[in-house]
Amino acid sequence: MHATIEADNLRKVYRGSIPALGEASFTVGKGEFVTLIGRSGSGKSTLLNILGCLDSPSSGTLSLDGVPVDFRDSARLVSIRRQKIGFVFQQFNLLPHLTAQENVEYPMLFNYREPEERARTAGGLLERVGLDGRKDHLPAELSGGEQQRVAIARALVSDPPIILADEPTGNLDQKTSGEIFSLMQEIGRERKTTFFVVTHEREFGEYADRSFRLVDGTVTAI
């Protein structure tokens, strides 16, 4: 059994030799729920973007779902993003002019599925995140927590093995944050999806199978 995420000595040095990430080495297994905690500026987002193939490391290697990632092959990176990764953002980042249903379907325009299949999959996921009655609502008509539920459904729509979430509750109150975390935890267990969640708040560590801490660019397990 290979690990779902296998990071080996990932480093990132930005222009002007700002070291944002150094020696990030860890593995995450299938269906694991992992949180990453660290101070602001410690490189959490940088690491997450590299794991999501949105950014490339200065050195080091990464395997996702058993496949080594070649960061120079941009076409491959696109197909990895389509098939292996789901993103959840702090700002929700739903498309404002699309309804909840359409937002969830959106990734399937790129990772193409026929309209009927799209509607079915998206509808099922919206039901799963508890927004059955809100399918035709625009993001502006939904609360922050509801928007993030839509975003979680959107991240799951291509049934990727990995969901990457960058401070998904950063814009939500305490109670709603807890609901979002437990929703992610349940879904991870149901679907055997690996969750890699960046968070500021240590208390959400209780939802995690494991927690990592990022200090000065180095990942350590807690």
Place this chain on the structure above:
Amino acid sequence: MTKLLDFARLSARQVRKKRMRVLLTAFGIAIGIAAVVAMVSFGEGIRYQAIETIRQQSDLTLIEVTGSVKDGTVIPITESKAELVRKIPHVEAAGPVYRVSFSTLRQTYIDVLGIRAEDLRALFRPALASGELYPASSSQVLLGHELAEKLKKYEGIREGDLFTVVIRDYNEYGAPSDRKLAIKTGGTLRAREDALDTLLIMDRDAVSALSNESMPYNAVYVRVDDPENVMAVARDVQSLGLTANGAFRQIESVNRFMDLVILFLSIFAAISLVVGALMIVNTMVMSVYERTREIGVSMALGASQGDVVTLILTECLYIGMIGGIVGDLLGIFFSWVINTAGKAYLISQTGDLFSAFARYDLALVTPGILIAGFLVAVILSLVSGIYPALQAARMNPVEAIRHT
């Protein structure tokens, strides 16, 4: 393909959301298209009018085939060449002719057409004012209407009269020598308003008998079955190494001239198209900038650079289609204005000169012009979208997502 349709639906959302901006941008292109459509229609209307006038005033289906000079040697019209001309498809009748000239004893100059009577009949359907056509190989002649008047007036020659003409020959050193020939006028043509009016017409063989050696024909007159086929016949004639002339050449030169006029009119109108295109570039650059984060998120969700380009270009396609349709409608309106107000003004200002236009539309909007206008709008919009689309596709997704 279905993917493109889904993209189109998605872009339609964007477009509908920014209805006002898209409409204003499309309007920029539309005005340019309308100007081009109106200008081209105006040019086409004048072309149509000019060609109609030529059609009505001239004998379009008559072609005069003459020999031509190729690489310094003259290609003469021999009997066999004349036969080839006769066999060209759509040639109804073809008559080889001689063209010579006589003068009267009082130095009145006479152009002579030597043609067989049956060819004359088939080619020109001559209507006689009096007398008869000439018999074969005789020195009896037929006079064109004007020539008959002239001879009667200045020479006192009437129908049935025998009279003497002078034929001037040149020997090999270029020195002239005159011969005299007695001919008899046997008939007069009715006025025809064409070249035959001033000609003395006699039998071809009678003309050829005037010369000691056999001479090549000066021309072959060709009657084409339909005006539509004249150009094709002219081309076939040229491929025989001969020259084709006739009223159709006027139409050709009108066409060449109007092509140029329309081109110039459109170039000026097209300047407003350039402005419209720049408006699209501006709108799309703005739209891409505003949606920086959306584009970054789309990339994170699996959009390739190609997908991003397609999304942006699809929006431009909408702008182009709206601009094309509105532009065509405006163009039709402009043409209508030219045809009503403009025409009335022109006729009132120029009086008789342009009274012919009263029957015609000054601007002629054809489906072809409208289709071309629409396509130009669409293509221009897509071209204008290339830069903003590439700009969007080249975004760094990480930075784009962080963009506020």
